[in-house]
Amino acid sequence: MIKIHPSDPMLRAFAADELPLPLAVGVAAHCELCPECALRLHGWEEELANAYLVDDAPTQSATRDEPTEAGFDAMLADILEQPVATVADLARTAPPPPVLQVGGHSYRLPRVLARHHAPKWRHIGAIRQHSLPLDEMGARASLLHIEAGGRIPEHTHQGYELTLLLAGNMQDGDTCYQAGDFIWRDARHAHSPHTPDGCLCYTVQDAPVQFTKGLSRLLNGISQHLY
Known part of the structure; x- marks a missing residue:
């Protein structure tokens, strides 16, 4: 739900x-x-x-x-x-949209994203990311696939972040999000979301994230290339 x-x-x-x-x-x-x-x-x-x-x-x-x-x-x-x-x-x-295949899983994308069913993923550990050609007004969009058990290192935001969960589930703090949830984060939030069963997300950011713990902080110098 x-x-x-x-x-x-x-x-x-x-x-x-x-x-x-x-x-x-x-x-x-x-x-x-x-x-x-x-x-x-x-x-x-x-x-x-x-x-x-x-x-x-x-x-x-x-x-x-x-x-x-x-x-x-x-x-x-x-x-x-x-x-x-x-x-x-x-x-x-309307006819069914094409199927996106990633990590051994198949996903039906919403029709507004159907043209992006064959992305070129950047693969880092359990995370796959593909930047979409939708940049406007400083905002950038991506598809993000996280394998079961995967976690995004703790970070906060210099701007805003929208995460629309397209499939699977995601745990963020005490809340478990399901497909369809429209999750908004900004500089007030520091979090490290993870997924018990794997998930596919559509994400939008208007500024690089700021990693806050461990070795992931070394990525802050290049984080503008990661969103």
């Missing part, structure tokens, strides 16, 4: 096309996995569309070539009564 979701301000910003591309992809992928957030997103899209239509309504008197106020209201009501395809509807009618 998905426990962690995008905030309403983030869903509204996505609906208004105000997020950098890597975050927008993360929100879209989460909404494909989470019917609850797909419904909340539809509400924001409808609210923004209504506000746009009201702001764009004609303010001058109708002429022979313009609809009357009553006619415009009827046209608007007719538009709003049309059925809207939800993320779930599209998922049912």
